[in-house]
Amino acid sequence: MTDADAASGSVGVVLVAAGSGSRLGADKPKAFVPIDEDPILLHAIYAVHGVQEVAALAIVAPPEWLEAAQELVDLHLGCPCFTTRVVAGGAERTDSVRAGLAALPDDVDIILVHDAARALTPVEVFERVIDAVGAGAAGAVPGIPVVDTVKTVDDRGIITGTPDRSRLRAVQTPQGFLADVLRGAYAGGLTATDDAALVELAGHDVVVVEGDPLAFKITAPEDLDRAARLVAEGA
Ligand code: CTP
Numbered sequence: 063m064t065d066a067d068a069a070s071g072s073v074g075v076v077l078v079a080a081g082s083g084s085r086l087g088a089d090k091p092k093a094f095v096p097i098d099e100d101p102i103l104l105h106a107i108y109a110v111h112g113v114q115e116v117a118a119l120a121i122v123a124p125p126e127w128l129e130a131a132q133e134l135v136d137l138h139l140g141c142p143c144f145t146t147r148v149v150a151g152g153a154e155r156t157d158s159v160r161a162g163l164a165a166l167p168d169d170v171d172i173i174l175v176h177d178a179a180r181a182l183t184p185v186e187v188f189e190r191v192i193d194a195v196g197a198g199a200a201g202a203v204p205g206i207p208v209v210d211t212v213k214t215v216d217d218r219g220i221i222t223g224t225p226d227r228s229r230l231r232a233v234q235t236p237q238g239f240l241a242d243v244l245r246g247a248y249a250g251g252l253t254a255t256d257d258a259a260l261v262e263l264a265g266h267d268v269v270v271v272e273g274d275p276l277a278f279k280i281t282a283p284e285d286l287d288r289a290a291r292l293v294a295e296g297a
Pocket residue numbers: 078079080081082083084085086092093122151152153154155156158159176177178179180279280281
């Protein structure tokens with residue numbers, strides 16, 4: 063595929079929402095925990111709906127919650143602008159992404175993988191990732207500068223190094239890739255903490271584009287409080 067093909071190509075989104083949310087500690091899987099009247103997953107879907115290039119969405123939900131996820135789609139999102147499929151996730155995030163990839167049509171040119179837990183991610187972040195891949199990058203991920211000094215440590219907690227902070231980025235999602243590149247990286251059967259790592263391991267260059275503090279991941283109860291405040295303020 064040429065760069066021009068990618069630039070004009072369609073985008074598929076894998077929205078991973080199959081985690082249990084153990085650190086949030088709610089009585090249901092994290093994606094179904096409300097921020098305001100709407101659950102985390104619905105806020106995440108709203109964000110995807112704001113992205114014009116999207117042609118297909120695969121929502122990956124916990125196996126017991128497929129119907130609940132489908133209901134959210136049906137009740138609130140009669141949008142005919144792209145196809146949406148709800149599929150069951152797996153034990154690890156990597157398994158869930160793999161399930162989502164299998165549910166996307168073969169003909170999407172660019173695939174974004176996005177954490178539903180980053181429910182308030184602005185549309186501009188999606189656009190920056192899509193634009194970078196459309197402009198010829200194999201992959202693009204949003205990142206923000208690291209404010210703390212970061213140390214590496216050994217097994218005893220003794221500091222072994224202090225990486226140059228100006229070279230560090232805290233990366234977020236959506237992470238976007240040429241579809242063939244991402245599918246190829248996942249075919250290797252490896253696991254990693256983010257999708258870019260698998261693509262890096264496969265030997266491709268992945269660029270960092272500007273992220274956004276609003277793309278934070280709802281992980282602990284205080285993150286949910288922060289999200290609720292932001293939504294009340296109109297985020
Ligand atoms: N995820 C998933 N399948 C898994 C694990 C995680 O789809 N087996 C998704 C989560 O739903 C979330 C994103 O990956 O949207 C990031 O994961 P994380 O924030 O760690 O969510 P959980 O794994 O649910 O939370 P915890 O680690 O606290 O249990």
